Amino acid sequence: MKYTIAVCYFFVAATAFADDPIFESGAKLGVESAAGAGGEGPAWDPELGLFSSGNGHINRLSRDGKSVIFRKDAGTNGLLFDRDGTLLACEPEQRRITRTSRDGKVTVLTDSFNNKKYNHTNDLTLDSQNRIYFSDPRYGPRDDMQQRNDKNETYEGVYRVDPNGTVARIIGREVERANGVLVSADDKYLYVADNNNDLGGARKLWRFDLKRNGSVDLKSQKLLYDWGKGRGPDGLKQDAKGRLYVAGGLNKPNPPAEPATDVKGGIYVLSAEGKLLDFLTVPTDEVTNCAFGGDDRKSLYITGGGTLYRIRTTTAGHLIWPLAK
Numbered sequence: 306m307k308y309t310i311a312v313c314y315f316f317v318a319a320t321a322f323a324d325d326p327i328f329e330s331g332a333k334l335g336v337e338s339a340a341g342a343g344g345e346g347p348a349w350d351p352e353l354g355l356f357s358s359g360n361g362h363i364n365r366l367s368r369d370g371k372s373v374i375f376r377k378d379a380g381t382n383g384l385l386f387d388r389d390g391t392l393l394a395c396e397p398e399q400r401r402i403t404r405t406s407r408d409g410k411v412t413v414l415t416d417s418f419n420n421k422k423y424n425h426t427n428d429l430t431l432d433s434q435n436r437i438y439f440s441d442p443r444y445g446p447r448d449d450m451q452q453r454n455d456k457n458e459t460y461e462g463v464y465r466v467d468p469n470g471t472v473a474r475i476i477g478r479e480v481e482r483a484n485g486v487l488v489s490a491d492d493k494y495l496y497v498a499d500n501n502n503d504l505g506g507a508r509k510l511w512r513f514d515l516k517r518n519g520s521v522d523l524k525s526q527k528l529l530y531d532w533g534k535g536r537g538p539d540g541l542k543q544d545a546k547g548r549l550y551v552a553g554g555l556n557k558p559n560p561p562a563e564p565a566t567d568v569k570g571g572i573y574v575l576s577a578e579g580k581l582l583d584f585l586t587v588p589t590d591e592v593t594n595c596a597f598g599g600d601d602r603k604s605l606y607i608t609g610g611g612t613l614y615r616i617r618t619t620t621a622g623h624l625i626w627p628l629a630k
Contacts, residue, residue, distance in 0.1 A: 327548070327574050327583040329603075329617040334587065336614055337606070338364075338372050343613030345540070346384035346428075347606040348392065349598030351627050355606055356384055356392065357613055363394070363405075366613065376405060383428035383540070383594070386626035388435060395439060397425035402439055402466065415464075415472050421451035424461060428540055428594075430495075431625050432488045436519045437466040438475070438495065440483035444502065454478070463497060465519050475521050481507040485540040485594070488515065489547070489577070490623045495521055496529075496549065498538035504562045508537025510551060510579070529579030535568020540594025540608075544620045548582060549575040550605065552592045572607060587614060597622020 337343070337355070344359030355366040356375060363376040363384070383395040392405040393414075400423040401416035414437070417423065424443035431437055442461045443450055452460040454477075463476040463483050476483065476497065485498035495515045499507045509532070514525035529549075532538065536555040543549055554570040555563060570592045574583040589610030598604050602621035607614040 325546075326619050328585065329619055332617045334585070334607075334614050334616045336612060337370075338366055338613040339611075340372065341611040342366070342372055343608040344611050345382045345593045345608055346394075347594060347596035347598075347608055347613070348384040348386050349596055349606070349624065350386060350390065351600065355596075355598055355613070357606075357608060358382055358384060358394075359608075359611055359613075363392075376409070376411075382426070383439070385429050385431060387431060388625055388628065390626050393429055393431070393437060395426035395429055397427060400424070400426060402426055402429065402437065414470070415466055418452065418464060418472055418474060423464075424450055424452055424459075427483075428485045428498075430486045430488045432492050432515070432519065434492075434519070435468050438486050438488060439464055439466070440486045440497070442482040442484055442500070444482075463495070467519065473520070475519070476513070476523070479523055479526060480511060485538060485551070487541050487543060487549075490543060490545075492517075494577075496541060498541060498551065498553075500537035500539060500553075502536065502559075502562055506537075506562070508532035508535065508553075508563075510538045510541070510549075510575070512579075527579075530573070530575055530581070532568050533565055534563065535565035536563045536570070536591065538573075539592070542595055542597060543623045544597070544618065545602075545623055546620050547577045548620070549577065550595050550622075551575060552587075552594050552607065552609070554592065555590050556586075556588065557590060570609065572605070585616065597624055 342359040342364040346358040358381040363379045365375040381394040402414045429439040461482045480499040482501040484500040487496040510529045513521040538553040541551040551573045556570040571587040572585040592609035
């Protein structure tokens with residue numbers, strides 16, 4: 306099954322806050338696919354092209370621009386290629402994490418913790434020891450949430466899956482609703498997007514010190530950026546200079562929970578310490594995630610409102626797959 310590809314460009318200038326330019330001079334935000342395939346979880350493969358979650362499927366935009374369904378009715382959100390080139394995926398409705406080999410075989414890595422189903426697995430990241438970290442928020446009905454403490458309070462935190470299959474909850478109620486997650490390239494930090502879209506909820510990006518054993522120092526929790534009363538952070542990635550590219554905001558406010566008119570939808574480029582370096586407007590809500598790709602790793606793919614965009618950056622992104630040459 307193929308989707309119609311719409312190719313057009315938006316002259317949406319990035320605000321030049323930084324002396325070191327983030328986006329190439331004259332770079333234009335181009336539409337790669339506008340058929341609903343760009344819903345979430347972009348992930349790049351140098352041979353197969355750009356993968357994304359949308360329309361209920363895992364979609365693939367080939368190197369020659371053709372959009373096809375890679376895995377029908379997969380129901381995925383976050384996607385990530387591991388160091389073997391197999392595709393890791395969050396499947397929120399199935400409440401599980403899976404691995405799909407290059408021949409299409411699907412393996413379930415985890416679908417419960419302490420014999421209780423996850424909320425809705427959302428996003429995932431990988432460290433240098435091939436440990437998988439994933440977030441588990443719940444957006445929508447909450448009556449069947451099973452991850453709770455002895456006070457019947459819900460967990461919407463972060464879990465780690467070790468290569469031997471052992472699962473641990475490493476962040477619990479230290480955040481309100483974990484969404485995007487990212488391990489820094491040097492394994493020093495775990496970044497967590499805390500995006501609670503309830504009235505008065507947290508819309509913050511946190512940084513935790515990551516220990517060698519894959520646990521986090523909860524006392525190290527540091528606030529990097531706060532979206533206030535706007536829509537908070539979603540997916541995030543890092544470039545080779547350690548800068549963070551965070552999807553967030555809304556072009557059309559959503560009162561009463563997200564009433565801010567000055568927290569626009571797009572990509573917020575932050576330093577590793579949380580300083581806003583640049584902002585790229587993306588015209589369709591909601592801007593959900595981004596990923597670097599291309600032969601030089603300088604193409605930033607962005608998912609927003611079902612549309613898949615691309616823009617050129619000055620610095621290569623940090624990718625786990627393929628390995629840097």
